[in-house]
Amino acid sequence: MKRLFAVTLGILTAFGGFVDIGDLVANGLVGARFGMSLAWTVVVGVIGICLFAEMSGRIAAVSGRPVFDLVRERLGPKAGLVNLAASLFVNLLTLAAEIGGASLALELATGVNYLLWVPAVAFVAWLVMWRVKFETMERVFGLAGLALVVFVVALWQLGPDWGELGRQLTSPPQDEGAPTYWYYAIALLGGAMTPYEVFFFSSGGVEEKWRPRDLVTARANVFVGFPLGGLMSISIAACAATVFLPFDAQVDALGEIVLPVGLGLGQIGMALVIFGVFAATFGATLETALSSGYTLSQYFGWQWGKFVRPRSAARFHAVLLVAVVLATALILTTIDPIMVTEYSLVFSAAALPLTYFPVLLIANDPDYMGDRVNGRFTNALGTFYMILLSLITVAALPLMIATKAGQ
Amino acid sequence: MRAREIHAGLQLLDRQVVRVGTGGLVCKVDDLELQGDPPYVSAILAGPLALGPRVGGLPGWLMVQVTRLFRPEEDPQPRRIPMHLVNEIGSAVVVGGEPAEPALERWLRENVIARIPGSGGEGPPYAEPEHATGHAPRISALLGRRVTDAEGTVVGKVADVRLCQDGPLLHGVQNAFRIAGLVVVPERTGKLFGYERGPGGQAPWLVRAVITRWFSGSALVGWDQVDASSARFETPEVRLTVPARDLAPLTDLYEREPRG
Numbered sequence: 112m113k114r115l116f117a118v119t120l121g122i123l124t125a126f127g128g129f130v131d132i133g134d135l136v137a138n139g140l141v142g143a144r145f146g147m148s149l150a151w152t153v154v155v156g157v158i159g160i161c162l163f164a165e166m167s168g169r170i171a172a173v174s175g176r177p178v179f180d181l182v183r184e185r186l187g188p189k190a191g192l193v194n195l196a197a198s199l200f201v202n203l204l205t206l207a208a209e210i211g212g213a214s215l216a217l218e219l220a221t222g223v224n225y226l227l228w229v230p231a232v233a234f235v236a237w238l239v240m241w242r243v244k245f246e247t248m249e250r251v252f253g254l255a256g257l258a259l260v261v262f263v264v265a266l267w268q269l270g271p272d273w274g275e276l277g278r279q280l281t282s283p284p285q286d287e288g289a290p291t292y293w294y295y296a297i298a299l300l301g302g303a304m305t306p307y308e309v310f311f312f313s314s315g316g317v318e319e320k321w322r323p324r325d326l327v328t329a330r331a332n333v334f335v336g337f338p339l340g341g342l343m344s345i346s347i348a349a350c351a352a353t354v355f356l357p358f359d360a361q362v363d364a365l366g367e368i369v370l371p372v373g374l375g376l377g378q379i380g381m382a383l384v385i386f387g388v389f390a391a392t393f394g395a396t397l398e399t400a401l402s403s404g405y406t407l408s409q410y411f412g413w414q415w416g417k418f419v420r421p422r423s424a425a426r427f428h429a430v431l432l433v434a435v436v437l438a439t440a441l442i443l444t445t446i447d448p449i450m451v452t453e454y455s456l457v458f459s460a461a462a463l464p465l466t467y468f469p470v471l472l473i474a475n476d477p478d479y480m481g482d483r484v485n486g487r488f489t490n491a492l493g494t495f496y497m498i499l500l501s502l503i504t505v506a507a508l509p510l511m512i513a514t515k516a517g518q
Numbered sequence: 519m520r521a522r523e524i525h526a527g528l529q530l531l532d533r534q535v536v537r538v539g540t541g542g543l544v545c546k547v548d549d550l551e552l553q554g555d556p557p558y559v560s561a562i563l564a565g566p567l568a569l570g571p572r573v574g575g576l577p578g579w580l581m582v583q584v585t586r587l588f589r590p591e592e593d594p595q596p597r598r599i600p601m602h603l604v605n606e607i608g609s610a611v612v613v614g615g616e617p618a619e620p621a622l623e624r625w626l627r628e629n630v631i632a633r634i635p636g637s638g639g640e641g642p643p644y645a646e647p648e649h650a651t652g653h654a655p656r657i658s659a660l661l662g663r664r665v666t667d668a669e670g671t672v673v674g675k676v677a678d679v680r681l682c683q684d685g686p687l688l689h690g691v692q693n694a695f696r697i698a699g700l701v702v703v704p705e706r707t708g709k710l711f712g713y714e715r716g717p718g719g720q721a722p723w724l725v726r727a728v729i730t731r732w733f734s735g736s737a738l739v740g741w742d743q744v745d746a747s748s749a750r751f752e753t754p755e756v757r758l759t760v761p762a763r764d765l766a767p768l769t770d771l772y773e774r775e776p777r778g
Contacts, residue, residue: 174609176534183546184532185711188573191532242636412534412546412564413623419542420638425627428637432630472711475721478529479609490722497725 118331122339124253125332129340130347131395132212133205133302133459135388136452138344139368141295142351143360145287146279150345152296156303157341159496161333162489163467166474167309168329171316174479178313178470179409185469194465195410199403201462202307204455206399206438210236211448212392215365220385226443233439236396240431245318245417252394258387262346265375265384271353279352294510294517297503298453301460303341307402309466314405318418323483350375363449403434453516461507464500471497521684523698524607526550526559526657528678528712534610535562535599537617544599544617548572550657551598551650555750556741558685558694559657561598562611563650565620568596572658588621595650601695602688618647655751664755665702665739667762673737676756677703677710680738700739700756701768707732714768737765 183191214228350371408415548568570581685694
């Protein structure tokens with residue numbers, strides 16, 4: 112009974128924690144411009160993140176080693192350092208975007224300009240990382256993020272023409288060029304498969320001291336929680352497609368992305384969705400900030416983690432502090448948080464193979480895994496994703512330049 | 519019982535060092551110190567002074583120079599963990615003893631972290647870290663080195679160093695890892711990612727196929743096939759005493775290390 116409770120709680124946490132500012136922005140934007148025609152990329156992204164999160168979780172449970180340990184160990188110090196620099200850069204952009212997102216949610220709730228909320232959000236986020244236990248932190252914000260289920264309810268309330276939404280699945284709008292279409296496909300994939308998710312997931316496994324017997328819980332989180340989260344992402348796109356696509360309206364603010372919920376469910380819906388957006392982006396603020404500390408510490412072999420007191424992991428906590436300060440400074444330059452999000456999505460998509468390749472190799476290494484190495488099916492799928500991700504790496508930046516970042 | 523054989527690059531370098539019992543994270547295996555003739559691994563080297571030269575280029579140079587700036591000694595050397603303290607080599611390297619704390623950690627704790635309320639109890643007691651003395655050769659000096667055979671033709675470069683645990687007894691507790699041989703690959707290739715080991719770690723199929731093809735022509739060199747002066751690190755390249763055609767192919771590893 113206790114076990115069932117733990118598994119359910121884990122699934123709900125993974126479900127509520129899946130969506131972050133990247134998913135919100137990418138799906139809202141894409142839904143309004145392309146209807147449901149890019150929904151398939153969310154499916155591809157969710158399968159991909161399930162695949163690699165399961166592998167990294169299994170590695171963490173069996174060998175106790177988190178992802179960035181593997182990156183340095185298998186790629187060596189040089190390529191590892193390149194990956195570290197790229198990951199830290201993307202992470203910092205994402206962290207800035209999440210802080211911005213949480214502040215924008217507070218602006219929607221209070222009417223006070225988001226820039227005034229930024230320092231407060233950053234400070235509270237740091238305080239949570241400083242004091243709150245890892246498990247409590249993950250649970251509270253994961254469960255609070257479940258409020259975003261209102262997107263699913265709102266879609267049903269809006270009563271869209273389901274046949275029309277179905278037709279859009281296979282036919283992109285005529286007035287958008289192919290490069291823009293593929294550019295946004297990459298952004299959506301970057302949103303679903305962001306590398307920080309596996310850094311956080313596997314380091315979290317080590318923080319919670321997973322053993323091989325915890326694999327059931329880890330797999331349930333991944334294989335049930337993540338797809339449910341993906342469903343939530345698609346419903347965000349569907350809401351935007353229902354409300355904005357018929358008018359050719361451009362979506363470029365968080366207030367517009369949550370507007371369909373207000374139209375479908377009124378004030379209570381609006382309150383819930385703003386709460387959900389805040390919980391999701393604030394939770395992701397913690398995840399991305401911690402990921403910066405995890406990657407840097409794991410590359411250099413420093414003591415890291417919230418399972419020891421801050422005093423015993425001084426370098427790790429110093430990195431968290433610096434990361435939060437830098438990201439706050441970036442957002443306070445009044446740069447548009449939504450734009451930062453878009454850029455961070457494409458850069459993360461470009462950096463994916465650097466992280467996922469070593470995970471795939473180690474998941475096949477019997478030195479680490481004993482008899483828990485990958486099966487044939489996982490390997491076939493893993494190989495397919497490696498090819499796909501390499502293509503994306505090559506295509507991402509040229510597409511970004513060619514489409515002027517999707518304009 | 520046959521002595522344990524491991525590949526230094528694959529199974530030792532860049533792995534996490536953890537403390538026995540508490541599981542505390544100590545450092546990475548940034549490099550390995552060699553001693554004796556025939557050489558054996560005498561210590562794990564850690565810290566920027568060991569990592570920097572391996573990273574190379576501007577980032578590596580910066581790592582070394584910045585660290586030198588903050589160290590009081592004339593000719594600072596990296597931290598050293600003697601091999602007799604190593605309890606286990608697996609997915610992490612487990613060490614005993616009281617591993618000392620690096621200066622950066624201590625400085626940040628005393629000046630930043632401990633000053634913020636709620637940083638927790640006392641940190642670990644401070645112990646002066648043991649630093650390497652003098653310029654003992656490091657195993658990274660072998661990695662990537664060009665290999666020429668008895669006739670002077672280039673065979674390739676060193677991709678990994680094979681270690682065999684039948685060296686001299688260290689502190690009466692365990693045998694040292696002696697250099698037993700080299701894995702030599704064609705010059706225009708990169709990392710083998712562990713696919714040289716045969717039956718273990720052979721999936722996914724496509725990765726193995728690509729790597730096997732790329733690395734065809736790789737060879738195994740026994741340490742007895744290495745010229746004595748290069749074995750003492752006196753020459754810029756590793757010279758062999760036998761012609762290239764006498765070298766064992768890399769696929770020999772498959773039969774020598776059956777699974778399980």
